[in-house]
Amino acid sequence: MSEIKMTVNGKPVGGDVADNMLLVEFIRETLRLTGTHVGCDTSQCGACVVHVDGKAVKSCTMLAAAADGAEVTTIEGVANGGLHPMQKAFNDNHGLQCGFCTPGMIMSGIDMVNRYKAEGKTLDEAAIRHELEGNICRCTGYHNIVKSISQAAGEM
Amino acid sequence: MHSTNYHAAITAAEAASLLSSAEDGALLAGGQTLLPTMKARLAAPSDLVDISRAEELRGISITDGAATIGAMTTHAEVAGHAALRSAFPALCDLAGRIGDPAVRHRGTIGGSLANNDPAACYPAAVLGTGAIISTNTRDIAADDYFQGLFATALDAGEVITSITFPIPRAANYQKFAQPASRFALVGVFVAQFAEGVRVAVTGASEEGVFRWTDAETSLSSDFTADAIGGLSVRSQGMISDLHGDGSYRANLVQVLTARAVAAAS
Ligand SMILES: Cc1cc2nc3c(=O)[nH]c(=O)nc-3n(C[C@H](O)[C@H](O)[C@H](O)COP(=O)(O)OP(=O)(O)OC[C@H]3O[C@@H](n4cnc5c(N)ncnc54)[C@H](O)[C@@H]3O)c2cc1C
Numbered sequence: 011m012s013e014i015k016m017t018v019n020g021k022p023v024g025g026d027v028a029d030n031m032l033l034v035e036f037i038r039e040t041l042r043l044t045g046t047h048v049g050c051d052t053s054q055c056g057a058c059v060v061h062v063d064g065k066a067v068k069s070c071t072m073l074a075a076a077a078d079g080a081e082v083t084t085i086e087g088v089a090n091g092g093l094h095p096m097q098k099a100f101n102d103n104h105g106l107q108c109g110f111c112t113p114g115m116i117m118s119g120i121d122m123v124n125r126y127k128a129e130g131k132t133l134d135e136a137a138i139r140h141e142l143e144g145n146i147c148r149c150t151g152y153h154n155i156v157k158s159i160s161q162a163a164g165e166m
Numbered sequence: 167m168h169s170t171n172y173h174a175a176i177t178a179a180e181a182a183s184l185l186s187s188a189e190d191g192a193l194l195a196g197g198q199t200l201l202p203t204m205k206a207r208l209a210a211p212s213d214l215v216d217i218s219r220a221e222e223l224r225g226i227s228i229t230d231g232a233a234t235i236g237a238m239t240t241h242a243e244v245a246g247h248a249a250l251r252s253a254f255p256a257l258c259d260l261a262g263r264i265g266d267p268a269v270r271h272r273g274t275i276g277g278s279l280a281n282n283d284p285a286a287c288y289p290a291a292v293l294g295t296g297a298i299i300s301t302n303t304r305d306i307a308a309d310d311y312f313q314g315l316f317a318t319a320l321d322a323g324e325v326i327t328s329i330t331f332p333i334p335r336a337a338n339y340q341k342f343a344q345p346a347s348r349f350a351l352v353g354v355f356v357a358q359f360a361e362g363v364r365v366a367v368t369g370a371s372e373e374g375v376f377r378w379t380d381a382e383t384s385l386s387s388d389f390t391a392d393a394i395g396g397l398s399v400r401s402q403g404m405i406s407d408l409h410g411d412g413s414y415r416a417n418l419v420q421v422l423t424a425r426a427v428a429a430a431s
């Protein structure tokens with residue numbers, strides 16, 4: 011067991027966790043924030059992406075104990091009053107069908123827009139597709155996801 | 167995942183001492199290989215020694231023709247380092263194409279080299295430049311370090327602290343991505359130095375990363391794609407799987423080497 015403390019969506023949380031507990035298990039099972047999904051066992055699908063200290067990470071591939079002291083944002087934490095521009099863009103562009111991949115897509119989308127803006131680079135369609143390499147969608151064919159991220163990039 | 171005991175170390179010395187007192191301990195760097203392996207129950211270390219907070223193992227410094235990168239430096243940090251990009255752009259490009267953004271935010275150069283996956287990217291850059299791998303106890307030359315699939319010269323409990331790359335005049339890495347895993351089906355790193363050219367190949371051989379010495383000889387006298395037009399690699403000993411057989415990979419080695427030479431900068 012390890013004692014951990016972290017901030018999740020702006021709120022201080024913590025407790026004793028098993029040393030083999032994954033961050034995604036802490037988020038879903040301990041905190042009951044079930045917007046973050048688990049879509050694979052191989053660290054490939056990206057349904058579990060959250061931000062740890064401002065960076066997109068796969069919460070299925072990080073231990074809860076290793077996030078001690080971190081600031082974590084999950085899909086539940088991105089809306090501020092109204093929907094986040096990325097959420098609204100997915101809505102406007104029909105960027106989801108079943109919605110299973112969507113929390114990870116939105117967290118990855120926000121991360122890529124933030125990084126490209128900070129570096130002063132343009133996030134064109136080719137860049138969005140390259141950046142989405144770690145997020146798998148089994149429904150949409152990606153086209154409307156790319157459009158959604160592109161719209162949000164112009165608004166964020 | 168089997169149960170384990172978690173420890174955090176903030177220096178390499180502390181990590182080495184925690185490892186030596188563990189029954190069957192493993193270092194945890196970015197966890198982007200070790201955690202999936204533990205989830206699949208292919209590894210079950212009794213203890214994990216997390217070095218992700220060891221600041222002394224992080225960072226990039228560039229001095230007289232060499233770039234030194236701390237073992238815990240992430241792929242994203244290497245890809246995004248402005249001074250490294252102007253000195254040695256091929257290394258930044260290689261790091262920027264490992265996995266995906268989330269993997270690059272956690273995965274580290276030290277973890278990649280300790281693991282020595284036969285399809286990993288960094289081993290090609292390390293062998294292709296003749297870099298030096300420094301550990302808590304010694305310095306190891308790239309030519310002595312890689313010892314086959316997932317095998318290295320590291321002793322049990324040895325901690326990689328940094329990697330020092332001689333900066334080439336020109337270099338390039340060509341990765342032909344395996345369509346499902348996006349690891350290298352074949353990857354070739356070419357580097358030109360005043361003393362000659364080095365060519366290292368990953369993803370292709372059953373022996374892991376290797377130097378293509380015939381190409382090195384030809385390219386050292388004529389650094390053009392045409393210089394290796396007549397060379398070929400034997401398909402014997404090349405990996406054969408459903409993504410490509412041995413002769414396909416052998417041909418890719420030649421094709422990618424020519425592309426790397428043409429693109430080298
Ligand atoms: C979806 C996905 C795609 C990927 N695609 C690619 C790709 O295209 N190309 C590629 O090259 N890699 C790829 N990887 C692997 C990735 O690069 C890993 O980051 C890397 O192989 C391991 O680094 P890590 O820091 O995560 O190490 P960990 O997983 O923490 O550790 C790996 C091993 O190294 C040991 N170790 C770690 N640090 C040290 C040290 N300092 N000294 C001694 N031993 C140490 C650990 O004990 C463990 O045995 C991918 C991974 C994923 C999940």
Ligand code: FES
Nearest residue numbers: 049055056058070
């Ligand atoms: S659940 Fe994390 S990558 Fe699939």
Ligand code: FES
Nearest residue numbers: 107108147148149
């Ligand atoms: S919308 Fe169904 S998996 Fe992406």
